Amino acid sequence: MTSTAPPRTAARSRQGPPLVVRDVDGPAEMADCVALYERVMGLRPGDGSLNPRLLTALQHNSGLVVGAFLGDHLVGFTYSFLAREHGTDGSGRRLYQYSQLAVVAHERQGLGIGRLLKLGQRDRCLAEGTTLIRWAYDPMQTRNAHFNLDVLGAVVDTFKPAMYGTSGFGAATGESTDRFIVSWHLDGAARPAGPAPEPPPGGHRAGEVYDEGEDRIVVLPDDWDRLRAETGPEHAARLRGRVSRTFARLLADRTAVSCVRLPDGLAAYRFIPRAAAHGPTPRP
Ligand SMILES: CC(C)(COP(=O)(O)OP(=O)(O)OC[C@H]1O[C@@H](n2cnc3c(N)ncnc32)[C@H](O)[C@@H]1OP(=O)(O)O)[C@@H](O)C(=O)NCCC(=O)NCCS
Secondary structure (H helix, E strand, C coil): CCCCCCCCEEECCCCCCCEEEEECCHHHHHHHHHHHHHHHHCCCCCCCCCCHHHHHHHHHCCCEEEEEEECCEEEEEEEEEEEECCCCCCCCCCEEEEEEEEEECHHHCCCCHHHHHHHHHHHHHHHCCCCEEEEEECCCCHHHHHHHHHHCCCEEEEEECCCCCCCCCHHHCCCCCCEEEEEEECCCCCCCCCCCCCCCCCCCCCCCEEEECCEEEEEEECCHHHHHHHHCHHHHHHHHHHHHHHHHHHCCCEEEEEEEEECCCEEEEEEEEHHHCCCCCCCC
């Protein structure tokens, strides 16, 4: 626990208690976090999990465990730990929080709670003088991408193919655990997100790339889990492999700044030249 009172953020819901974003406090609330995590991620025996002792240890040692509460009821949380950049020449070794996870209860998703949670995490970082948060996410999960890039204003730094191995867990078993690493700059330098892509000109399908001036637009399904369920895991794994090669190529000199839903079950990433990306502006 910190010695000074950590920031709390409150937002009034239409009915019932206000939503409060604050540090998770004590073993019972840490256990609530673990239970919520397992529920939201649909973990099965053998998938591995968190435990309350780990969260407590992180919180006591420069990590953050921030929860969203309706009254006493935990409806979301995020946790992170202090990390240091690897500088090749001893320079640029700044500190940041690496955020391992953010979850909101299924029945409360899409209501703005995740955004308030991340803003609470941001406030906790700024209070401690940390101006950068990084995390990883599966680039095929385009709603998460939209949340990270458009809602929060993070930018994609790097691509880590098979970050946790060549096979994921749960429904993603058998699919490579490819991840984008995003940076969320909290000191608010402006960066252009660019306009939302127009619906792709006729005939574009998931996996294809097209040009909009200097930008590259990558078309994906708007719901990866549905695609896997409808077309089968082999098709999903093949498409992932193909798109991953595209991502690796584009990220050599570009960065992704936006991912939006398009008609017809599609979504699209916008990659802009790195030189044009100066830093994010979170959506007000
Ligand atoms: C990602 C997550 C934390 C976002 O929290 P949230 O409370 O649903 O997000 P918000 O309501 O603040 O923002 C919703 C925005 O994010 C997008 N979003 C991302 N995932 C979403 C989801 N599962 N349900 C609804 N919206 C989602 C929406 O498109 C929406 O954008 P819009 O406002 O432009 O329409 C939450 O959906 C979640 O727990 N998902 C499952 C766990 C997960 O994948 N976590 C991230 C990787 S660790």
